[in-house]
Amino acid sequence: LVSEEAAAIAYLEEYDKLTADIHYQYTKAGWIYETNITDETLANMTDWSLKLSDFKYREAKNASRFDLSKINNKNITRLLRKVMNIGIAASPDTVKLKKISDIEGEMAGIYSTAKGCIDVTTCLPLEPDLVNIIANSRHYEELAAAWKGWRDASGKKMKHLYPEYVNLLNEAITFDGKYEDMGDYYRSDYESPTFESDVRALFQELAPLYENLHAYVRRKLRQHYGADKFPNTGHIPAHILGNMWAQDWTNVYDILAPYPNKGSNYTITRMYKVAEDFFTSIGLNKMPLLFWQKSMLVKPIDREVICHASAWDFGNKRDFRIKQCTTLTDEQLLTVHHEMGHIIYYLAYKDLPYLYRDGANPGFHEGMADIVTLSFQTPEHLKKIGFLDDVPAQNEGDINFLLRMALSKVAFLPFGYLIDQWRWSVFRGDTMPDSYNEKWWDLRCDLQGIFPPVERTNADFDPGAKYHVPGGVPYISYFVSFVAQFQWHKALCKVANISGPLHRCDIYNNTMAGSRLNDMLKMGSTRPWGEAMLKITNGTDGQTNKLSAAPLLEYFGPLLKWLQENNRMYNERIGWDKKKCPNVQSA
Numbered sequence: 001l002v003s004e005e006a007a008a009i010a011y012l013e014e015y016d017k018l019t020a021d022i023h024y025q026y027t028k029a030g031w032i033y034e035t036n037i038t039d040e041t042l043a044n045m046t047d048w049s050l051k052l053s054d055f056k057y058r059e060a061k062n063a064s065r066f067d068l069s070k071i072n073n074k075n076i077t078r079l080l081r082k083v084m085n086i087g088i089a090a091s092p093d094t095v096k097l098k099k100i101s102d103i104e105g106e107m108a109g110i111y112s113t114a115k116g117c118i119d120v121t122t123c124l125p126l127e128p129d130l131v132n133i134i135a136n137s138r139h140y141e142e143l144a145a146a147w148k149g150w151r152d153a154s155g156k157k158m159k160h161l162y163p164e165y166v167n168l169l170n171e172a173i174t175f176d177g178k179y180e181d182m183g184d185y186y187r188s189d190y191e192s193p194t195f196e197s198d199v200r201a202l203f204q205e206l207a208p209l210y211e212n213l214h215a216y217v218r219r220k221l222r223q224h225y226g227a228d229k230f231p232n233t234g235h236i237p238a239h240i241l242g243n244m245w246a247q248d249w250t251n252v253y254d255i256l257a258p259y260p261n262k263g264s265n266y267t268i269t270r271m272y273k274v275a276e277d278f279f280t281s282i283g284l285n286k287m288p289l290l291f292w293q294k295s296m297l298v299k300p301i302d303r304e305v306i307c308h309a310s311a312w313d314f315g316n317k318r319d320f321r322i323k324q325c326t327t328l329t330d331e332q333l334l335t336v337h338h339e340m341g342h343i344i345y346y347l348a349y350k351d352l353p354y355l356y357r358d359g360a361n362p363g364f365h366e367g368m369a370d371i372v373t374l375s376f377q378t379p380e381h382l383k384k385i386g387f388l389d390d391v392p393a394q395n396e397g398d399i400n401f402l403l404r405m406a407l408s409k410v411a412f413l414p415f416g417y418l419i420d421q422w423r424w425s426v427f428r429g430d431t432m433p434d435s436y437n438e439k440w441w442d443l444r445c446d447l448q449g450i451f452p453p454v455e456r457t458n459a460d461f462d463p464g465a466k467y468h469v470p471g472g473v474p475y476i477s478y479f480v481s482f483v484a485q486f487q488w489h490k491a492l493c494k495v496a497n498i499s500g501p502l503h504r505c506d507i508y509n510n511t512m513a514g515s516r517l518n519d520m521l522k523m524g525s526t527r528p529w530g531e532a533m534l535k536i537t538n539g540t541d542g543q544t545n546k547l548s549a550a551p552l553l554e555y556f557g558p559l560l561k562w563l564q565e566n567n568r569m570y571n572e573r574i575g576w577d578k579k580k581c582p583n584v585q586s587a
């Protein structure tokens with residue numbers, strides 16, 4: 001009699017090959033669509049998406065025949081549970097699954113081909129045109145036109161699709177009674193019943209730092225644009241922060257602090273080589289030859305593509321690519337490092353069983369993508385690789401540098417937190433279609449302290465103007481990443497014996513730090529993520545297997561002190577009125 005465990009092992013070996021093969025086909029169909037948007041490539045991708053759902057449905061049935069209580073090998077039971085954890089593919093209603101794919105395809109198509117009109121004759125794509133206007137224009141009305149034009153052409157055009165999309169997802173995911181709604185399923189990636197309250201607590205711990213940055217930035221922007229543009233509720237106009245979603249404020253750094261912002265003489269290829277050099281300098285992998293042959297690193301001129309940058313793992317242990325409409329800007333150089341960070345993670349776990357080729361949780365994959373930017377952006381590092389001529393003197397250079405880092409790493413926190421607060425409330429049924437936009441602006445106003453420059457009504461659908469909402473891509477992973485990456489940075493700097501303030505630490509060329517990081521990366525999702533966290537933090541002070549805001553607060557400690565002094569000196573109010581949002585109609 002073959003033991004239950006032996007039979008399960010034999011099944012999983014066969015499954016591993018089958019799942020890798022069908023995922024290769026599905027990923028290739030996705031790549032072909034995203035790098036050449038046509039009706040045919042969309043139909044092909046939808047076809048493979050349904051084939052994959054069908055495969056998952058069948059194999060979940062096959063795996064359910066094993067009696068887990070008779071298998072004491074935790075690894076085998078974890079793998080079997082992953083085979084049976086198939087999300088919406090648990091629904092036998094393939095007509096509804098196809099409808100979900102069709103709606104997603106339609107929303108992604110609207111988003112990726114939308115052209116926002118900034119006047120009656122000029123309509124422009126988001127990347128790079130509208131992004132550049134929002135980044136570089138300093139004219140209030142011109143910025144407002146680009147901000148409104150984009151939302152009218154994207155979110156507003158897909159508003160009618162989203163209610164059915166939500167209902168179909170909820171029907172499919174609740175079919176076998178494992179999940180309460182689609183938000184419950186998204187959160188299950190973190191394998192923790194307290195995840196939702198844990199991230200809320202982290203956000204509240206970080207709010208004072210954000211509010212002090214917000215107060216300083218509001219004062220400097222008020223000086224530039226005039227006090228009449230700033231309501232006495234304390235909110236900042238959403239469209240003058242240098243980013244289409246006000247999620248990253250580095251582009252208005254020139255208004256906030258006079259600082260020689262060096263444009264450097266580099267090429268697109270050199271951007272990728274510089275990023276690769278960072279990873280190899282700490283002992284991690286270089287990009288395989290296939291990466292350079294198959295990636296799409298610049299926007300093609302002869303076809304429509306999805307420009308939103310992304311990293312791809314084709315699942316055959318050899319084919320890893322980046323798709324990015326790369327341009328020569330500092331922000332883009334960071335995105336290059338980010339996307340390549342994902343590839344490094346893929347390479348670290350490529351020889352694990354397919355089911356384990358994932359981040360320990362989605363936030364870990366994003367944290368890995370970002371971690372090197374904490375070293376790469378230090379003035380010392382930029383000087384080392386010739387992007388900065390001189391290192392600014394200690395003190396005021398420190399504050400300028402910390403301010404610039406805070407404009408991306410602190411400014412982002414409420415945004416990274418709120419997208420899924422909105423989405424989870426929609427999936428729960430707490431927010432119905434007739435208040436989608438009001439709920440969105442409740443969160444945007446109350447948590448980010450910004451308000452819309454032009455009147456918003458429930459005819460608008462501003463959540464749809466952010467890629468990840470029509471794309472059905474979870475977002476809390478970025479909030480988790482922004483917390484975790486500072487925990488890892490602190491631990492790796494300790495392991496690397498690099499002393500001094502955390503914000504000046506650069507792990508470049510440090511293979512001890514790299515190998516400690518790799519110990520975590522190569523685990524993939526073999527174990528619950530607390531064990532992966534300990535792989536990095538073990539033996540360092542404050543070691544923990546949980547998320548902690550302390551390292552982020554330590555990193556920005558000197559800046560918070562400076563901001564508090566500066567805001568006090570100018571008698572600047574900290575914070576803004578909650579539940580009062582200018583330009584937003586409440587139902």
Ligand SMILES: CC(=O)N[C@@H](CC(=O)O)C(=O)NC[C@H](CC1(C(=O)N[C@@H](Cc2ccc(O)cc2)C(=O)O)CCCC1)C(=O)O
Pocket residue numbers: 247248308309310311312313335338339342365366369370412478
């Ligand atoms: C096949 C596939 O989809 N692969 C996944 C990777 C995987 O899951 O394996 C993937 O490539 N996702 C794309 C996404 C792209 C970007 C993004 O969307 N960023 C967020 C939030 C943010 C902002 C600042 C920041 O410093 C870091 C993140 C935004 O721009 O709002 C765009 C620029 C940066 C990262 C990404 O790389 O995370």
Ligand SMILES: [Zn+2]
Pocket residue numbers: 338342365366369
């Ligand atoms: Zn990422």
